[in-house]
Amino acid sequence: MLNITIIAGARPNFVKVAPIIKAINSSKSNGNSIDFRLVHTGQHYDKKMSGSFFDQLGIPEPNANLAVGSGTQAEQTGNIMVRFEEELLANPCDIVLVVGDVTSTMACSITAKKLNIQVIHVEAGIRSWDLSMPEEINRMITDSITDHFFTTSELANENLRKTGVKEERIHFVGNTMIDTLLSQRPHFLKPPVWDELGLQENEYLVMTLHRPANVDEEEKLKDLMDEIVKHSNELPLIFPVHPRTAKILNNLGVSHPRLHMVEPLSYLEFNYLVEKAKAVVTDSGGITEEASIMNVPCMTLRDNTERPETMELGTNELIGTNPDAIAPAMEKLFSGNWKEVQEIPMWDGKTSGRIVEKLLEIYG
Template sequence: MKVLSIVGARPNFVKIAPLHRAFSQHHEITSKIVHTGQHYDPVMSGIFFDQLNLPKPDFCLNVAAGTPIQQIAQIMMEFEKVMLIEKPDLVLVVGDVNSTLACTLVSVKMNVPVAHVEAGLRSGDRSMPEEINRILTDAVSDHLFVTEQDAVDNLLSENVPATRIHFAGNVMIDSLAYYKEAIQNASILKTLELNAGSYVLMTMHRPSNVDGREGLERVLKIIKRLALLKTVIFPIHPRTWKNMGVYGLKNEFENIKNLKILEPQGYLEFLNLTKNASLVVTDSGGIQEETTYLNVPCITLRENTERPVTVKEGTNYLLKNADEESVALVTAEIFAGNCKIGQIPEGWDGKAAERIVAILREKYINSYVCDK
């Protein structure tokens, strides 16, 4: 059985690492990694491969930057070449980035089965590019591996046959659990001269928050308010930093007392910062999951979330139409000790990849042997 696993952006690397490791435990499976190049900057890509012990990709598509449509089109054309060479039995995609959709469409058109890991997540907001990627990928994939019950319900409501849906758990948590000791030993707090619990960790990269002046000015006001209480650590996405310059706001951010702006961090360093933060303020999907697993309070600045289990069961607060006042009110409750008592959702136990590989082996190897 030959599997091509697709990576393109940082969250993909975290999810593919445990799957590739699980595939490699079985001699009858050949696991190859295709890197589309969607995240091509070394700080957004290379360091994650190193820290997650991922081998050098078998194929690098080296897709250039461009609009989402240009990027998807380029990935499709380059991935078709790989498919013609490799003729895989299965293509495995994760998450909801452009690489996920592009490679799925190529595979389906070439009659190769697709397994989508982290399927069924829905925000209900089709203005999000990721939402369209998720819906289209799920509609044509053969195997849908989900992380939470809401995802199962979403797929069933879209008339997806139950036989295609598998409740497997969360592979992102597999990586977190596997590298727990290495995360704990990361020296980032010492480097930044921080103590555990002494700071708020901030990440922002969604277009609604950072692609326009209004969103960036709102983030600026929120950080100013948080910085009155504790040091704010802000590992900054390249696009966010670029847009601060476009709107002439870099100096205003840099002049905030108690704000430390960092380059994007490696996987181990960032999770160490997350684990030891008193609060995380974000617009990221994956960080909502990681904070829930680590039992760290999280405020998500978005109108919706495709990961409602982090709000229902975890430590996540979803703040819609958030401004500095609403963030300050929730922060005050958290710092007063009145934060949520979260729990780890079902299947977030570090063994999701093993369950996924077991299901795929049963489908593509054991059933084939039995048929013979």
């Protein structure tokens, strides 16, 4: 029996592990000797991550919740490691599978390796080369001790090769986030804001901002918001906003009749809005992937990205963090000159099946 401990620490992690769990259960029902234990580190408490979230994505309730909560980077890392070590000693496994690049990914990888348990990293090898981002440090450390690397792109493969990773440990399988997106697309839910604001398809923009470089520099944030409102062609702007960011915006006096700051939305509600939007303005990596696959124009307010395939083959444009970049990007959008998505290799909804097959081949 191949026993896998799967780690998730924040909502995007659960979106990535949901199809892997489904593929494991499918493989098990077909007679393969494989099982899993799902561990939620509790790194992020998200009130939208309720029982309905798990039900919608077909995720079982976690077998364990380490409930580490918030804290500094060091506090979170230390607490996760202490509690995950206790979890592994009480519930031994053959391999630990981590996804993405949150603190839990790094902390659980280190803990597993120190107990001589092999680590599998799903979404390995992606790089922004920006060490001011905690996620980049998490990615680099995790990949430095990973045993098998499951990658989303050929560029990620190349990044790993350059660090000396042997070819037989690199497995190009695709993107599990896209597995979830494609399987859940028929089930997207219309959020209440749709009818409340009388939204119409292709007649509004969706925004998300959360990175410190954008939301902590207050004057820059105000300038960005002013430029987005000014050049958005009189369309409504729907901004599901973290309470912390909302407070900063309120303190700055950022308000406009067309700017609608709403509560954070569930996965199915948010993607309903993205799918029908004229465009998305974001600083999130995952949203650039989802918007690309749904062929929705995406403007990313960052100076770098760890997902260049969303720019080369998707609908994403990296416009930077300078407010002066907003006007030309909006002009390009509204003139109808935005690029369309091309086929992104292996982003076909079948990634998780490939992962489970490869795990059974390696460890079965």
